[in-house]
Amino acid sequence: MNLRGVYAIWWREMIAFLRETPRLISAIVNPIVWLFIFGAGLGASVDVSGVDYQKFIFAGVLTQTFLFTSIFYGAYLVWDKRIDLLKSILVSPLSRATIFFGKVLGGVTISLMEALIVLVFGIFIGIPYTPASFLMSLLIVFIASAIFTSVGLTIGSMMESPEGFQLLSSFLLFPLFFLSGALFPLENLPGWLETVTAANPVTYVVDMLRGTLLGVQHFDTSHNLLLLGVFLAITSAVGVEAFKRMKS
Amino acid sequence: MSSSVIETKKLTKTFNGRIHAVQDLSISIEEGEIYGFLGPNGAGKTTTIKMLATLLDPTSGSARVNGFDVVKQPSKVRESIGIVFQEPSSDELLTGYENLRLSALMYDLPASEIESRIDGSLELVELNDRRNDLVKTYSGGMRRRLEIARGLLHRPRILFLDEPTLGLDPRGRETMWRYVERLTEELRMTILLTTHYMEEADSLADRICIIDKGKSVAIDTPARLKRKVGGDLVTIVADSPRIAEIRRLKSVRKIEQKDGTFVITMDNAAAHLQDLLKRVGKVDSVEVRSPTLDDVFIKHTGRGLEQAEGGWFEKMVQNTTNKE
Numbered sequence: 001m002n003l004r005g006v007y008a009i010w011w012r013e014m015i016a017f018l019r020e021t022p023r024l025i026s027a028i029v030n031p032i033v034w035l036f037i038f039g040a041g042l043g044a045s046v047d048v049s050g051v052d053y054q055k056f057i058f059a060g061v062l063t064q065t066f067l068f069t070s071i072f073y074g075a076y077l078v079w080d081k082r083i084d085l086l087k088s089i090l091v092s093p094l095s096r097a098t099i100f101f102g103k104v105l106g107g108v109t110i111s112l113m114e115a116l117i118v119l120v121f122g123i124f125i126g127i128p129y130t131p132a133s134f135l136m137s138l139l140i141v142f143i144a145s146a147i148f149t150s151v152g153l154t155i156g157s158m159m160e161s162p163e164g165f166q167l168l169s170s171f172l173l174f175p176l177f178f179l180s181g182a183l184f185p186l187e188n189l190p191g192w193l194e195t196v197t198a199a200n201p202v203t204y205v206v207d208m209l210r211g212t213l214l215g216v217q218h219f220d221t222s223h224n225l226l227l228l229g230v231f232l233a234i235t236s237a238v239g240v241e242a243f244k245r246m247k248s
Numbered sequence: 249m250s251s252s253v254i255e256t257k258k259l260t261k262t263f264n265g266r267i268h269a270v271q272d273l274s275i276s277i278e279e280g281e282i283y284g285f286l287g288p289n290g291a292g293k294t295t296t297i298k299m300l301a302t303l304l305d306p307t308s309g310s311a312r313v314n315g316f317d318v319v320k321q322p323s324k325v326r327e328s329i330g331i332v333f334q335e336p337s338s339d340e341l342l343t344g345y346e347n348l349r350l351s352a353l354m355y356d357l358p359a360s361e362i363e364s365r366i367d368g369s370l371e372l373v374e375l376n377d378r379r380n381d382l383v384k385t386y387s388g389g390m391r392r393r394l395e396i397a398r399g400l401l402h403r404p405r406i407l408f409l410d411e412p413t414l415g416l417d418p419r420g421r422e423t424m425w426r427y428v429e430r431l432t433e434e435l436r437m438t439i440l441l442t443t444h445y446m447e448e449a450d451s452l453a454d455r456i457c458i459i460d461k462g463k464s465v466a467i468d469t470p471a472r473l474k475r476k477v478g479g480d481l482v483t484i485v486a487d488s489p490r491i492a493e494i495r496r497l498k499s500v501r502k503i504e505q506k507d508g509t510f511v512i513t514m515d516n517a518a519a520h521l522q523d524l525l526k527r528v529g530k531v532d533s534v535e536v537r538s539p540t541l542d543d544v545f546i547k548h549t550g551r552g553l554e555q556a557e558g559g560w561f562e563k564m565v566q567n568t569t570n571k572e
Contacts, residue, residue, distance in 0.1 A: 002356065004353055004356055005356070007353065007354070008353030008354050009349055009354075011343065011350070011353070012339065012346075015341065015346060016339065016341045016342070016343055019341045019382075020341065028265040061301050083337075083340070084333060084335045084336070084337040085337055085338075085339055087303065087333060087337050088331075088333070088337040088338070088351075088398070089354070090303060091301050091302070091326060091329075091331055091355070092326060092351070092355060093323045093326045093327045093355060093356070094354050095323070215362060226510060247303075247304075
């Protein structure tokens with residue numbers, strides 16, 4: 001892997017992202033819409049784990065925003081293949097790992113921008129930030145979006161058509177989101193759901209963010225960090241391998 | 249054969265176990281040469297280039313590019329080559345300049361040289377005045393030129409041009425030819441060019457490999473290939489020409505008939521035409537021409553280049569899938 005190559009791929013992703021106005025707009029509007037739907041719609045009358053529900057799901061909404069962005073980021077890879085752009089990158093001396101991590105970094109940067117918007121909105125619903133919790137949240141987003149971007153890129157590397165990508169990623173996204181602790185507390189779950197949530201990386205992302213922002217946490221921080229580290233190692237290794245097998 | 253920059257030995261690519269896109273191709277390309285692959289669409293030209301550029305693995309056989317094996321040392325091969333694809337692959341959302349900068353970073357050019365190299369490349373293809381415009385505003389010819397600029401940026405020893413003038417108007421095509429000639433003259437680059445335009449192969453290539461249905465059928469200089477057709481071609485339209493009379497002429501080599509049209513292959517037609525016409529009797533029209541690469545193609549494959557454009561490969565793919 002060479003860092004200059006990673007930078008090159010990242011730089012291109014950033015220019016393309018900033019020039020594609022619809023992408024830019026959806027990155028800004030999406031989080032606001034989600035906050036509005038969940039925040040105002042589901043109301044603030046119920047208390048969960050000692051905080052009101054709006055605050056409780058804030059970490060879930062934050063995660064949801066960049067989870068979708070990160071996974072769907074893989075669709076642009078399919079598009080690159082379609083318009084013959086990928087060929088010129090694959091024929092360069094850059095290793096597949098370099099190309100992969102350049103792309104991951106691009107997805108992570110876009111996720112961080114979106115997360116930042118949501119975090120700022122958090123001020124209005126009364127999330128008690130400290131500088132440390134704010135920075136810690138961004139760090140969690142960084143790790144988590146690297147995991148999800150890797151998953152999205154892996155799917156993208158195997159798909160020939162945007163439709164195929166859409167199908168497979170949606171199939172994956174909804175259980176990932178709904179079978180995590182994003183919308184409900186992890187205490188007193190039925191056995192099967194407890195098993196499913198435990199295998200889902202989104203669970204640990206949400207739990208860690210909630211702990212950082214509100215002090216409400218189900219697992220230990222070290223437990224969460226360790227598992228996210230393991231998920232990151234697995235998804236990026238699988239992603240690099242998938243890129244090595246990718247045909248133009 | 250150590251002076252060859254590209255060398256393949258029985259290079260073969262088979263798709264789905266039975267479609268032979270390229271079969272036992274053995275070629276050797278010398279340094280500084282413009283080498284042309286001429287053949288109809290689907291003849292295996294692009295598949296060959298993809299194997300040489302490490303984008304496709306050969307099914308069997310071997311290939312060395314700049315001395316490196318395409319399967320075992322792909323990144324060394326990639327550093328040695330530049331490639332201009334059939335479909336332009338520049339990023340439309342980037343400007344011409346940004347596309348080149350991306351390429352410069354990918355090929356790890358020294359930071360101090362990046363700007364001057366980009367300037368030089370843009371200058372060569374006369375795109376300097378449009379460098380800061382988005383590629384999506386470029387015409388087809390400009391895109392193709394940008395591809396060339398990008399292919400040259402890292403100063404590869406070998407440049408692959410896959411159908412470089414496909415879809416260009418005649419003027420664009422001529423401009424492109426001029427650039428290609430300049431590249432070998434000024435930069436002493438080795439160029440491998442694929443085309444299904446015979447005039448293109450004729451005017452550009454030092455040597456031509458005629459390729460049909462995945463196999464190389466003839467390799468030589470355009471001049472020699474044409475000479476091997478065996479003389480000039482005289483086409484006569486006549487009702488009842490005295491064929492037996494013409495046959496007696498020593499310069500006549502071959503007579504082919506199709507309805508009322510007779511194609512006579514003969515040596516030095518300019519000198520012997522008078523004699524020929526005297527013997528043949530009344531004719532409606534006469535046409536004399538030197539052989540073209542199309543005649544060469546006919547000689548080796550039994551059909552013309554245009555005729556061969558019928559998408560044989562697609563038909564074959566269809567046939568095999570139908571059988572399943």
